[in-house]
Amino acid sequence: xxxxxxxxxxxxxxxxxxxxxxxxxxxxxxxxxxxxxxxxxxxxxxxxxxxxxxxxxxxxxxxxxxxxxxxxxxxxxxxxxxxxxxxxxxxxxxxxxxxxxxxxxxxxxxxxxxxxxxxxxxxxxxxxxxxxxxxxxxxxxxxxxxxxxxxxxxxxxxxxxxxxxxxxxxxxxxxxxxxxxxxxxxxxxxxxxxxxxxxxxxxxxxxxxxxxxxxxxxxxxxxxxxxxxxxxxxxxxxxx
Numbered sequence: 001x002x003x004x005x006x007x008x009x010x011x012x013x014x015x016x017x018x019x020x021x022x023x024x025x026x027x028x029x030x031x032x033x034x035x036x037x038x039x040x041x042x043x044x045x046x047x048x049x050x051x052x053x054x055x056x057x058x059x060x061x062x063x064x065x066x067x068x069x070x071x072x073x074x075x076x077x078x079x080x081x082x083x084x085x086x087x088x089x090x091x092x093x094x095x096x097x098x099x100x101x102x103x104x105x106x107x108x109x110x111x112x113x114x115x116x117x118x119x120x121x122x123x124x125x126x127x128x129x130x131x132x133x134x135x136x137x138x139x140x141x142x143x144x145x146x147x148x149x150x151x152x153x154x155x156x157x158x159x160x161x162x163x164x165x166x167x168x169x170x171x172x173x174x175x176x177x178x179x180x181x182x183x184x185x186x187x188x189x190x191x192x193x194x195x196x197x198x199x200x201x202x203x204x205x206x207x208x209x210x211x212x213x214x215x216x217x218x219x220x221x222x223x224x225x226x227x228x229x230x231x232x233x234x235x236x237x238x239x240x
Contacts, residue, residue, distance in 0.1 A: 041159070046079045049157045057130050057150055065089075065131035065143060071098035072131060075154070077124040082235045083226075084160035084198075085109075086151070087127045088169040088205060089139050095132035100125050105206040109166075112206065112219065116227040122237040124158050126151070128173045144173050156194035161233050162226060163191070163198045167205030174200065186222050188229070199233075201225060 041049075054074050060066055073090040076099045093103035101109050113119055129139045129147045139147075151173065155163065165171050168181040175189060181202060189200045203222035204215055230237070 041157075043080055046157055050075070050079060050154075053150065053153055053157065057147075063131070063146070065129060065133060065139075068134045069131035070095045073098055073100050073127060074130060075124060075126045076100050076102075077120045078122055079124060079158060081122050081124040081158070082161040082233070083118065083123045083164065083230070084155060084158050084162070085123055085125045085164045085166060086155075086170040086174065087125070087166045088207075089127050089129040090132040091136050091207075092132070100127050101206075104210065108206040108210060112223060115220070116223050116230075118237070124160070126154055128169050138169055144169065148173055152193050155198070156196050159196045160198050161235060162229055163193075163200045164226065165200060165202040167208060170205075171202045175202070185218065186225060188225070199229060201229075 054072070057074070058072055066072075069090070071090075073094050077085075087100060090100065091103050091105070093106070094100055100106070110119070113123065128151055129143055130150070133139050133143070163174070165174055171177075171179075171181050171184055174191065174193070175184065181204065185202045185204065187201065191198055191200045201222060204212075204219050209216050209219055
C-alpha cells in the first residue's frame with residue numbers, strides 16, 4: 001500500500017509540474033512559494049491568505065468531486081485559533097450548508113469539544129478534501145494526493161500549536177499510512193508542515209464513534225491528552 005501510495009504521488013507530482021492538473025496558468029510550486037507564512041500573523045493577513053487559498057480550490061479543473069458537489073466546504077471556526085481539526089470530507093449536510101461537521105457527526109464533535117471546554121469559537125476546522133465524495137464514500141488516494149497541497153497550505157496559514165486528525169483519512173494524508181488509526185491514536189507527533197511545526201494527535205472520527213460507541217472511551221483519553229497539552233502550551237482559548 002505504501003509503495004502504491006508513493007507511486008501515485010510521484011505520477012501526480014509530474015502531472016502537476018507538467019501543468020496537466022494546474023488550476024491557473026502558474027505551476028503549483030510557484031504558488032506555494034509565493035506566500036510567506038510568519039508567526040503571530042494578524043487576522044486580516046490570515047483572512048487574505050485563506051481567501052486566496054479558497055479561490056485556488058474553487059478554480060480546480062477536471063475534478064469529479066467538484067462536479068458532483070453542491071458547495072465548496074472550506075472551513076469553520078476561528079482563524080486565530082491554536083487548535084486545528086482535520087476531518088475526512090464533507091457529507092450531505094456539509095455539502096448543503098458549505099460548512100464542515102454540521103450533521104450528526106458534527107453534533108457529536110461539538111459535544112466532544114465541550115467536554116474539554118472547547119467550541120467553534122476557539123478551534124478551526126477543515127477537511128482533507130473540500131468537496132463531498134459521491135454517496136459519502138471515502139476520498140480515493142488520488143483525490144487525497146490532489147488536495148494535499150491545499151490542505152498543507154491551509155494548515156501552514158492557520159499555524160496551529162495542536163493539530164487533531166480525526167479518522168484514518170486525515171491520519172494517512174498528514175502522517176502516512178504505515179499505521180492504522182487504532183494504533184496511531186493517542187500519540188503525539190511533532191510534524192513539520194511547510195514552514196511551520198505543530199504537535200499532531202490522531203483520534204477516531206465522530207462518524208466512526210456513532211457506529212462503534214464502545215470506542216468513545218478511547219476518544220475521551222485522546223481528548224484528555226489534548227486538554228493537558230493546552231495547559232502545557234498555555235494556549236489562550238480566545239485565539240489571540
